[in-house]
Amino acid sequence: MKAVIFDLDGTLVDSAPDIALSMNRLLADHGVPPQKVSFVEGFIGEGARALVAKLFAALDVKTNDLDRDVAAYIDYYRANPVEASKLYADAGPALQALHGAGIKLGVCTNKLQELAEIVLGHFGLLPLMSVVIGADTTPYTKPDPRPLLHAAEALGVEPHEVVYVGDTTIDRDCATAAKVPYRIVNWGTGRDVKVAEEARLAQFADLLPNTVAAD
Numbered sequence: 001m002k003a004v005i006f007d008l009d010g011t012l013v014d015s016a017p018d019i020a021l022s023m024n025r026l027l028a029d030h031g032v033p034p035q036k037v038s039f040v041e042g043f044i045g046e047g048a049r050a051l052v053a054k055l056f057a058a059l060d061v062k063t064n065d066l067d068r069d070v071a072a073y074i075d076y077y078r079a080n081p082v083e084a085s086k087l088y089a090d091a092g093p094a095l096q097a098l099h100g101a102g103i104k105l106g107v108c109t110n111k112l113q114e115l116a117e118i119v120l121g122h123f124g125l126l127p128l129m130s131v132v133i134g135a136d137t138t139p140y141t142k143p144d145p146r147p148l149l150h151a152a153e154a155l156g157v158e159p160h161e162v163v164y165v166g167d168t169t170i171d172r173d174c175a176t177a178a179k180v181p182y183r184i185v186n187w188g189t190g191r192d193v194k195v196a197e198e199a200r201l202a203q204f205a206d207l208l209p210n211t212v213a214a215d
């Protein structure tokens, strides 16, 4: 394993509280009462447009301008991206250790690149990342394999030399299509994803070379 590429929301950062806050502001604009973080969390992972469209469908919110609603949601989120978000588990020390061990690190997320960089910067992880691929960095978004392949290429490694770490079936399907080995985190929405036991990740430290013989 020469590189680890991470998903962001639900994997490195528990961003659901801030995403729910922004979504609830948008719902308020439509006269809809606020929703619980745990409900909103289930719709995160396919990018802002899918989040708004799927939540509106689930709550039976009618809109005649989805583009405007997506833009409003992004504006709300941009205004408060890290009010209540938290790094998961041992992300800070483990990523520092991976970086120190010469493993290249990157992020491949369906969040807009600019917002991903703001969140990573807030938690001190941005300087560790050699590449950040967001929803708008390439013409494609996960589960299309191309954003992940683009990230590997930017790191100068072959797909099989990477481990992709994510929290949703979208991440699993993206990695499978890209022929990139993957791990699904054992927290947040990751717990609900069906994967083989060896593809589970209990803590980031398990990615460190001396603790992962198989890689």
Ligand SMILES: O=C(O)COP(=O)(O)O
Residues within 6 Å of the ligand: 007, 008, 009, 010, 043, 044, 045, 046, 047, 048, 051, 108, 109, 110, 111, 112
């Ligand atoms: O913003 C989203 O919907 C998902 O972002 P992620 O790809 O980092 O999970």
Ligand SMILES: [Mg+2]
Residues within 6 Å of the ligand: 007, 008, 009, 010, 011, 044, 045, 166, 167, 168
């Ligand atoms: Mg995610």
